[in-house]
Amino acid sequence: MIAQKPPQKQKEQWQVDLATSFSSLPAFLDYCEINYDDLSQEYLASKDFRFFVTKSWASRIVKGKVNDPILLQVLPQPNELIQKPGYSLDPLSEQQQSPIAGLIHKYHGRVLLTLTGQCAIYCRYCFRRNFPYQENQFNRANWENIISYLKENTDIYEVILSGGDPLIMGDNILTKIVSDLAAIPHIKYLRIHSRIPVALPSRITTSLIKILKMTRLLPTIVIHSNHPQELNNEVCEKLRSIKNANINLLNQTVMLKNINDNGKILAELSHKLYQAGAMPYYIHRLDKVAGSSHFYLTPHQENKIITELLSLLPGYLVPKFVEENPNAKAKTPIPIKF
Ligand code: SF4
Known part of the structure; x- marks a missing residue:
């Protein structure tokens, strides 16, 4: 007799939305219509701190605008890798x-x-x-x-x-x-x-x-x-x-x-x-x-x-x-x- 799998609980819409978020930088930048060439520094920055963006958030970015304020809050940047005096891992102890x-x-x-x-x-x-x-x-x-x-x-x-x-x-x-x-x-x-x-x-x-x-x-x-x-x-x-x-x-x-x-x-x-x-x-x-x-x-x-x-x-x-x-x-x- 074949064992029956227990019925899977249906995901709520927000869980589906979360699961279909952007976790790939090229896919995200393509969506935002931002040109890119070498993303190696951005990848390094995203290893240090995860890159992940919901489609809802991304929908508020003005396409093609490299200095969009919604984009810049979530986009890993090469300058995240530069160590600056006065900046620490746990600034609030x-x-x-x-x-x-x-x-x-x-x-x-x-x-x-x-x-x-x-x-x-x-x-x-x-x-x-x-x-x-x-x-x-x-x-x-x-x-x-x-x-x-x-x-x-x-x-x-x-x-x-x-x-x-x-x-x-x-x-x-x-x-x-x-x-x-x-x-x-x-x-x-x-x-x-x-x-x-x-x-x-x-x-x-x-x-x-x-x-x-x-x-x-x-x-x-x-x-x-x-x-x-x-x-x-x-x-x-x-x-x-x-x-x-x-x-x-x-x-x-x-x-x-x-x-x-x-x-x-x-x-x-x-x-x-x-x-x-x-x-x-x-x-x-x-x-x-x-x-x-x-x-x-x-x-x-x-x-x-x-x-x-x-x-x-x-x-x-x-x-x-x-x-x-x-x-x-x-x-x-x-x-x-x-
Ligand atoms: S500021 Fe809040 S939402 Fe943004 S990464 Fe930190 S904990 Fe998460």
């Missing part, structure tokens, strides 16, 4: 702030969990591009230790799901994570840091939103968007669906040379976010991770950009300009000179 695998406890009352190293796109400036996810991701042993740590530390009131991108995990795992956290009485808030609403909008499903609506924890989603061109109609609709579910929705941005180094671009980003239901929250100074020096802006340039931004927006649409210092107990506001 996160590994020294990790009392147990998978958990970073830096600030009072809140912890961050690095659940997965996977993302829907890989941003070339990512400060965790060298993070040892293998030892720090979600697995049974790490999770048991994390839950014990949270139970013992009764002053922790907020847990941040991060990564990588936590929304790359399936609904079943997320349901378990959220319900285990909700079972700890002193945990009050749940925060999710994710680029997925922007990079893979099909992941924002009604079942995902239901997981966050049903929990007793107060949920916040912090998305990451750097340029108004990222926010197409589909992304804005998904952001509105999050907001309409009464989930607090914030955005953080990284200030990047040749991407958003302009007050007008950042002002347009704030307007688009606000109209889609997301409040501009932080704009970060680049963390000096090795391989990211081509995104660096001088303090003088930053000052000019923020001054222009302040002149264009009402105060409630201006994100806080901050930097993260490895030993500081909070994000550090960067003063502006007028």
Whole structure:
């Protein structure tokens, strides 16, 4: 008798979208109608930090435009291979702030969990591009230790799901994570840091939103968007669906040379976010991770950009300009000179 295979669970649309993303540089550049010749340096850079781009993200790149801001955020560059003084593998010393695998406890009352190293796109400036996810991701042993740590530390009131991108995990795992956290009485808030609403909008499903609506924890989603061109109609609709579910929705941005180094671009980003239901929250100074020096802006340039931004927006649409210092107990506001 021939044994029957168990029926395969049908993939959800977002999983199909993820599986059909670009992982080949030539295929991606062909799609973007960018001419290339020798890609050996780009390949080396992509060995150092993975290249992977969803079709949704790629669809927002202007074809044939070599300096497109959506393209430049994900395209491996030869200058990632140049070692620059002051740039390090772990610019925020996160590994020294990790009392147990998978958990970073830096600030009072809140912890961050690095659940997965996977993302829907890989941003070339990512400060965790060298993070040892293998030892720090979600697995049974790490999770048991994390839950014990949270139970013992009764002053922790907020847990941040991060990564990588936590929304790359399936609904079943997320349901378990959220319900285990909700079972700890002193945990009050749940925060999710994710680029997925922007990079893979099909992941924002009604079942995902239901997981966050049903929990007793107060949920916040912090998305990451750097340029108004990222926010197409589909992304804005998904952001509105999050907001309409009464989930607090914030955005953080990284200030990047040749991407958003302009007050007008950042002002347009704030307007688009606000109209889609997301409040501009932080704009970060680049963390000096090795391989990211081509995104660096001088303090003088930053000052000019923020001054222009302040002149264009009402105060409630201006994100806080901050930097993260490895030993500081909070994000550090960067003063502006007028
Ligand atoms: S999505 Fe976030 S974690 Fe992933 S590469 Fe980009 S910045 Fe890093």
